[in-house]
Each structure stands twice: as C-alpha cells, then as structure tokens.
Amino acid sequence: KQEVTQIPAALSVPEGENLVLNCSFTDSAIYNLQWFRQDPGKGLTSLLLIQSSQREQTSGRLNASLDKSSGRSTLYIAASQPGDSATYLCAVRAGGSYIPTFGRGTSLIVHP
Amino acid sequence: EAQVTQNPRYLITVTGKKLTVTCSQNMNHEYMSWYRQDPGLGLRQIYYSMNVEVTDKGDVPEGYKVSRKEKRNFPLILESPSPNQTSLYFCASSFSDRGYYGYTFGSGTRLTVV
Numbered sequence: 621k622q623e624v625t626q627i628p629a630a631l632s633v634p635e636g637e638n639l640v641l642n643c644s645f646t647d648s649a650i651y652n653l654q655w656f657r658q659d660p661g662k663g664l665t666s667l668l669l670i671q672s673s674q675r676e677q678t679s680g681r682l683n684a685s686l687d688k689s690s691g692r693s694t695l696y697i698a699a700s701q702p703g704d705s706a707t708y709l710c711a712v713r714a715g716g717s718y719i720p721t722f723g724r725g726t727s728l729i730v731h732p
Numbered sequence: 733e734a735q736v737t738q739n740p741r742y743l744i745t746v747t748g749k750k751l752t753v754t755c756s757q758n759m760n761h762e763y764m765s766w767y768r769q770d771p772g773l774g775l776r777q778i779y780y781s782m783n784v785e786v787t788d789k790g791d792v793p794e795g796y797k798v799s800r801k802e803k804r805n806f807p808l809i810l811e812s813p814s815p816n817q818t819s820l821y822f823c824a825s826s827f828s829d830r831g832y833y834g835y836t837f838g839s840g841t842r843l844t845v846v
Contacts, residue, residue: 654834662840663822669834709775711835718763718782718828719790720835724774 622647622714626723633730639697641726643710648688651713655684655695658707658725667708668695700730734759738823738838745813745845753808753841755823761836762828764806765790766798768819769840775822781806782828813845 623646633639643653652671656664668677668684670693676685683696697704707727711720736757745751757764765780767790777790781800795817797809806825810817821841827833 652834656837661820661842664824664835664837666834666836713834718826719765719777719780722775 622712622717622721624710624712624721624723626708626710626726628726629724630727631729633700633728635700635702635730635732637700637730639700639728641695641697641708641728643693643695643712643723645691645693645712645721647714648691649715650688651715653684653686653693653713654711654720655682655693656709656711658709660707664709700728702730702732705729734836736823736825736836736838738821738841740841741839742842743844745843747814747845748812751810751813751843753810753821753823753843755806755808755838756804757806757823757825757836758804759825759827759836760803761825762803763826764800765824766796766806766808767822767824768792768817769822770819778808778821813843815845817843818845819843 625644627642654669655667658664670677670686681698686693707725709725711722713720739754762783766778767775769775776792779798781787823838824835826835
C-alpha cells in the first residue's frame with residue numbers, strides 16, 4: 621500500500637528565505653504527484669501537478685521536482701513571503717489505482 | 733469557471749437528524765470523492781465514485797451514504813449523525829484517465845454535530 625510522508629511537519633521561517641518541503645512515497649510506480657496549498661479551514665488549492673514522465677514543474681516562485689526512483693518530490697519556494705503561510709500537502713496517484721494517497725502536510729509559517 | 737461546489741459551507745445539527753451535503757462539479761469529471769479532515773489524522777477518504785451509478789467505500793465509510801445518479805452530482809448523506817462525525821468535509825473530482833489529470837477540491841463543509 622502506498623504511503624506518503626511529508627517532512628517537516630511544521631516549519632517557521634523569516635520572510636525572504638528560500639524553502640524546501642519534502643514529500644516521500646513508498647511505491648515508485650506512480651502516474652503523477654500533485655502539490656496543494658490549504659489555508660486554515662479552507663479547501664485545497666492545486667499548486668503544481670507533475671506527471672510521472674516529468675522531472676519538474678514551475679509556477680512563479682514555486683518549483684516542484686520529482687525523482688521516482690528514490691520516491692521523492694520536493695517543493696521549492698523562493699523568496700518566501702508571509703502570504704505563503706499555509707499547509708502544503710502532496711498527493712500521489714499510484715499506478716493501478718484511481719485513488720490518491722495524501723501526506724499529512726507541512727504547516728508553514730513565514731513571519732515578517 | 734471550472735469548479736467543485738459544496739453546500740452548505742457551515743452546518744450545525746443535532747444528533748440523529750438526517751442531513752445531506754451536496755457536491756457538484758462542472759468539469760464533466762468521471763471520478764468524484766468525499767474526504768473528511770480531522771486534526772492529527774489528515775485527509776481520510778469516505779466514499780468515491782468512478783462514474784454514474786458506480787460507488788465504493790473509502791477508508792472511513794461507516795455512518796455515511798452516497799449516491800451518483802448524475803455525473804455532476806455526488807451528495808454525501810448522514811442518515812443519523814453523531815458527534816464523532818463533527819469534521820471538515822471535502823468533495824473532490826477528477827478525470828479518470830489516471831495518467832494526466834490532477835484533482836480539484838471544493839471549498840469544504842464544516843459540520844458540527846451536537
């Protein structure tokens with residue numbers, strides 16, 4: 621059964637820092653991996669979707685990479701801002717299943 | 733605008749009073765799913781549907797029912813709500829082509845059962 625782990629569980633940084641959030645998964649036979657942002661009490665907003673054939677995706681200050689062989693994905697946030705404060709979740713869509721597996725998320729606080 | 737719409741956003745109800753949370757998507761997605769999110773437990777899948785009239789249990793289906801009579805709608809039914817069903821609920825949808833599509837989530841329904 622696919623397991624998804626996100627490290628760290630929580631992170632507090634000063635504004636302006638470059639950040640790396642990690643997502644690891646146990647079964648490398650995946651179709652895609654999706655990163656979401658969730659503000660407190662709100663829904664999940666899709667940030668980036670990486671297909672299994674891709675190595676990375678970029679959107680603005682966000683860059684997500686995928687290394688299937690090692691079962692890892694990283695979300696890089698450049699020049700962090702207080703508005704980036706949220707919980708970031710990764711979801712893996714594994715081969716042979718329509719059902720995504722979610723990590724528990726990384727709670728990020730960027731303070732001024 | 734492509735979206736998943738849940739209603740209501742907030743609901744307070746009493747134990748045992750049947751309720752329905754609606755979910756509708758306008759993207760012609762085959763796959764729809766319900767999740768609950770609780771502190772420390774993450775997202776847990778309740779039920780999912782691969783297409784019209786095709787539903788299956790997720791990880792925590794007890795106390796819930798669903799139906800998929802139309803492609804766009806996937807209501808979540810609590811026949812006799814209990815306080816342990818107090819949670820934040822999300823509906824999600826996607827195309828069923830596994831290789832190329834991600835998921836779209838609704839804004840959530842905060843349910844309190846007293």
